Amino acid sequence: MQDTIAHLKRGEKGIIVDVSSIHIPLKLLEMGCLPGNSVELVQLAPFQDPMYLNINGTHLAIRKETATHILIEKITHE
Amino acid sequence: MSKQINVALIGNPNTGKTSVFNALTGLNQKVGNYPGITVEKKEGICKLPRGVKAHIIDLPGTYSLNASSLDENVVIELLLNKNDKDFPDIAVVISDVENLKRNLLLFTQIKDLEIPTILVINMADRMNYKGISLDIDYLEEHLKTKIALISTRKNQGIENLKNLIANYKDISVTPCLNASEIDKDYFDNLRKAFPNQLLYKLWLVITQDVNFGKTERNEIDAVSNFKTKSKSDLKRLQQKETIKRYQFINDVLKIGQVIDVSQAKDLRTKLDRVLTHKVWGYFIFFIILLTIFQAIYDWSSVPMDFIDSAFASLSEWTKNQLPSGAFTSLLAEGIIPGLGGIVIFIPQIAFLFLFISVLEESGYMSRVVFLMDRVMRRFGLSGKSVVPLISGTACAIPAIMATRNIESWKERLITILVTPFTTCSARLPVYLIIIALVIPEGRIFGLGYQALTLMLLYLIGFGTAIISAYILNKILKIRSKTFFVIEMPNYKLPLFKNVALTVVEKTKSFVFGAGKIILAISIILWFLASYGPGEQFNDAENIVKTAYASENLTEEDLQQKIASHKLEHSFIGITGRAIEPAIRPLGYDWKIGIAIVSSFAAREVFVGTLATIYSVGSDEEETIKNRMAGEVNPILGGPLFTFASGISLLLFYAFAMQCMSTLAIVKRETNSWKWPTLQLVIMSGFAYIVALIAFQFLK
Numbered sequence: 001m002q003d004t005i006a007h008l009k010r011g012e013k014g015i016i017v018d019v020s021s022i023h024i025p026l027k028l029l030e031m032g033c034l035p036g037n038s039v040e041l042v043q044l045a046p047f048q049d050p051m052y053l054n055i056n057g058t059h060l061a062i063r064k065e066t067a068t069h070i071l072i073e074k075i076t077h078e
Numbered sequence: 079m080s081k082q083i084n085v086a087l088i089g090n091p092n093t094g095k096t097s098v099f100n101a102l103t104g105l106n107q108k109v110g111n112y113p114g115i116t117v118e119k120k121e122g123i124c125k126l127p128r129g130v131k132a133h134i135i136d137l138p139g140t141y142s143l144n145a146s147s148l149d150e151n152v153v154i155e156l157l158l159n160k161n162d163k164d165f166p167d168i169a170v171v172i173s174d175v176e177n178l179k180r181n182l183l184l185f186t187q188i189k190d191l192e193i194p195t196i197l198v199i200n201m202a203d204r205m206n207y208k209g210i211s212l213d214i215d216y217l218e219e220h221l222k223t224k225i226a227l228i229s230t231r232k233n234q235g236i237e238n239l240k241n242l243i244a245n246y247k248d249i250s251v252t253p254c255l256n257a258s259e260i261d262k263d264y265f266d267n268l269r270k271a272f273p274n275q276l277l278y279k280l281w282l283v284i285t286q287d288v289n290f291g292k293t294e295r296n297e298i299d300a301v302s303n304f305k306t307k308s309k310s311d312l313k314r315l316q317q318k319e320t321i322k323r324y325q326f327i328n329d330v331l332k333i334g335q336v337i338d339v340s341q342a343k344d345l346r347t348k349l350d351r352v353l354t355h356k357v358w359g360y361f362i363f364f365i366i367l368l369t370i371f372q373a374i375y376d377w378s379s380v381p382m383d384f385i386d387s388a389f390a391s392l393s394e395w396t397k398n399q400l401p402s403g404a405f406t407s408l409l410a411e412g413i414i415p416g417l418g419g420i421v422i423f424i425p426q427i428a429f430l431f432l433f434i435s436v437l438e439e440s441g442y443m444s445r446v447v448f449l450m451d452r453v454m455r456r457f458g459l460s461g462k463s464v465v466p467l468i469s470g471t472a473c474a475i476p477a478i479m480a481t482r483n484i485e486s487w488k489e490r491l492i493t494i495l496v497t498p499f500t501t502c503s504a505r506l507p508v509y510l511i512i513i514a515l516v517i518p519e520g521r522i523f524g525l526g527y528q529a530l531t532l533m534l535l536y537l538i539g540f541g542t543a544i545i546s547a548y549i550l551n552k553i554l555k556i557r558s559k560t561f562f563v564i565e566m567p568n569y570k571l572p573l574f575k576n577v578a579l580t581v582v583e584k585t586k587s588f589v590f591g592a593g594k595i596i597l598a599i600s601i602i603l604w605f606l607a608s609y610g611p612g613e614q615f616n617d618a619e620n621i622v623k624t625a626y627a628s629e630n631l632t633e634e635d636l637q638q639k640i641a642s643h644k645l646e647h648s649f650i651g652i653t654g655r656a657i658e659p660a661i662r663p664l665g666y667d668w669k670i671g672i673a674i675v676s677s678f679a680a681r682e683v684f685v686g687t688l689a690t691i692y693s694v695g696s697d698e699e700e701t702i703k704n705r706m707a708g709e710v711n712p713i714l715g716g717p718l719f720t721f722a723s724g725i726s727l728l729l730f731y732a733f734a735m736q737c738m739s740t741l742a743i744v745k746r747e748t749n750s751w752k753w754p755t756l757q758l759v760i761m762s763g764f765a766y767i768v769a770l771i772a773f774q775f776l777k
Binding site for chain 2: 057
C-alpha cells in the first residue's frame with residue numbers, strides 16, 4: 001500500500017509523490033506541497049490531528065483527512 | 079504639481095507586509111473599507127525623493143492570484159482592472175528571506191500581468207542567523223526585476239526602496255516564464271478568441287472562483303467561438319501551472335540562493351516543542367488567557383474610575399459656569415454624560431486590542447489554532463474559530479470578519495452565529511457597574527467576589543457559544559468541503575510600531591463608530607426626557623405642590639418630587655411605562671426598560687442612557703454608580719438594584735443580541751437576512767427567559 005502523509009510518525013520524513021487528488025486544495029500546492037518536495041512531520045495535536053508539517057521549509061498544519069490524500073515515499077534512516 | 083504614483087503592496091501573509099507599509103507611510107495612513115464589502119482597505123502617502131509622492135495601498139495578504147476568500151479577491155480585482163483609480167503604476171511584492179521560494183510564486187504571477195514589479199526581500203537581518211546568502215545580481219537578472227533588501231525591524235533599506243519606487247519606469251514588464259506552455263492548444267484558442275487581451279489576465283478571469291470574480295467573466299462566456307473547459311480540467315491546469323512556476327523558481331534559486339543549514343539556529347523548534355505540546359501547550363494557553371482577563375479587569379479599573387468621576391465633575395462644572403437654559407442642560411445632561419459613556423471604554427478596548435495584536439504578531443495565534451482544531455471540530459467549529467472567539471471579547475464585528483479564512487462554509491457560518499455570545503467589550507461597562515452595585519466586596523481564597531463574577535460571566539459567554547455551536551452543528555444540514563490549511567509562521571518579537579498603530583487605529587475607529595450612535599441617542603433621549611405632552615408634564619410644579627400641600631416638605635424634597643413627576647410624564651416616561659409590564663417580571667423599572675430598548679442600537683448605550691435619564695433634573699454632582707444605587711423600586715420599595723434584579727440584568731445582557739452593527743455585519747457576511755434575524759430572535763428570546771427565571775427564583 002502506498003504511504004501518505006498520514007502514515008508519518010513524529011520526526012519522520014518523506015518525499016511527496018503525488019498530489020493529483022481532487023481532495024487537495026490548490027492553496028496547499030501553492031504553499032509548496034508538490035511532487036519531489038520533502039515533507040517532515042513536526043508535531044501532532046492530540047488524537048493525531050491536525051498535523052504540523054514542514055514541507056520544503058514551509059511550516060503548515062493540515063487535517064489528517066487531507067493528509068491521507070497526499071501520497072509520499074518515506075525516507076528511512078538506515 | 080507632479081502626479082502621484084500608485085503603489086500596491088502585495089505579499090503572502092506573515093511576510094511583514096504591514097511593517098513595510100508602516101515604515102513607508104508612518105502615521106500618514108488611513109483605514110477604510112472597499113466599497114460594498116467589509117474588507118479593510120489601508121492606504122497611505124509616502125514622500126519619495128525629488129518631491130514625488132506615492133499613494134500606497136496595503137493589499138490583503140495572499141499566497142497566489144487564485145482567490146479563495148473575499149479578502150484575497152480584492153487583490154485580483156484591483157490588478158485586473160486597469161480602469162480602477164487605484165490601479166498600480168507599480169506593484170511591490172513583499173517576501174521574507176526565509177520563505178523566498180514560496181513568496182516568488184505570487185511574484186511570477188504578477189509579472190505575467192505585465193505590471194512593473196519590485197521584489198522586496200524583508201527580514202534581511204535574519205540572513206546570517208539562518209545561514210542564507212543571496213546572489214542579488216543573478217536574481218535580478220533572472221527574475222527580471224529590481225530587488226530591495228530591507229529590514230523593517232532594523233529600519234534598513236527603506237530609502238533604497240523609495241528610490242526604486244520613484245524610478246518605476248526603469249523596471250522591466252517582461253514576464254519571467256511562459257505559463258501558456260502548460261496547454262498550448264487551449265491558450266492558442268484563447269488568444270485567437272480575444273486577440274486584444276492580455277493572455278494571463280484572461281486565464282485568471284476564467285479560473286477565478288465564480289463566487290468572487292464576476293466582473294469580466296460574462297464577457298468571456300458571451301463569446302461563442304471559444305470553448306472553455308470543465309471545472310476539474312481547469313483545476314488540473316492550475317495544478318500544472320503551479321508546478322511549472324515552482325520549477326522555474328527552483329531553477330533560479332538553485333544558483334541565486336545558498337542555504338547553509340549548519341549555520342541555522344532554530345528557535346522555532348525549541349519553542350514549538352513546548353507551545354504545541356499535548357499538555358504544556360494547553361496549560362500555557364490557559365495561563366495566557368487568564369492573564370489577559372486579569373489584566374483587563376485590574377489595569378483598566380483605575381483609568382476608568384478616573385474618567386467616570388472626571389465626566390461627572392465636567393458636567394457639574396458646565397452647569398455652574400454656563401447660563402442656565404435649554405442649551406446648557408442639553409450639554410450638561412445629554413451630551414457630556416453620553417460622551418462619558420464612550421470615553422470610559424477606551425482603556426479596556428485598548429488593552430484588549432493590545433493583547434490580541436501581540437498574540438497575532440508573535441505567531442502564537444497559529445499555534446493555538448493548531449492545538450484547538452480537533453477540540454473545536456467536535457462542536458462543529460474549526461481551529462480557526464478560536465481567533466474570532468478570542469477577538470470577540472473585544473468586539474464581535476472584527477471577530478466576524480476574521481472568520482473569512484475558515485475554509486468550510488458550515489464551520490464558518492456556525493462561528494459567525496455563535497461569536498456574539500462571547501463577552502464583548504461593550505458588555506463590560508454594563509457588567510462592571512451592575513457588579514459594583516449588587517455583588518458584595520468580600521473575598522474567597524484571595525479572589526474578590528466581584529472579579530469572580532466577571533470571570534463567571536465570561537465563562538458563561540464562551541460556554542453558551544460552544545454549546546450553541548454543538549446544537550447548530552446537529553441541526554444545520556450543510557455539506558461543504560472541510561479543507562483546513564494554516565501556515566505556522568516563525569516566532570517573532572512583535573514590533574512596537576505595528577502593535578501601537580493597531581491599538582490606536584482600532585480604538586479610534588471603535589470610539590468614533592460607536593461614539594456617533596451613542597451621541598445621537600443621548601441627544602434624542604435628553605429631548606424625550608426633558609419634554610412631555612399635556613398638563614401632567616407642563617404643569618408639574620402646581621400639581622405636585624397641590625398634592626403634597628398637606629405634608630410639610632422641605633424645599634429640596636419638593637424639587638425632587640417635581641423633577642421625578644416631570645420625568646414620569648415626559649415622552650420617555652410615557653414610552654417607558656408602556657413597556658414596563660413586559661419587563662417588570664424581570665425585576666426592572668421603566669428606566670431600565672428605556673436603557674434596554676436604546677441599547678438595542680449598541681449595548682454600551684445602556685450606561686450612557688441611565689446616566690442621561692438620571693442626570694436630567696438632578697442637581698448634584700454624582701457618579702453614575704451613586705445615582706443608580708439611590709434608585710428605588712416603584713412597586714416593591716427598597717433599592718431598585720438588588721441581588722435578584724442585578725443578576726437578572728447581567729444574564730439578560732450576557733445572552734441578548736443587542737448590537738445593530740453586528741447584525742449588519744452578519745447580514746453582509748452571510749449575504750442573507752435569515753441568519754441575523756434568527757440570531758436576534760433566538761438570542762434575545764433566550765435572554766428574556768433566563769432573566770425571568772433568575773429574577774423569580776432569587777427575589
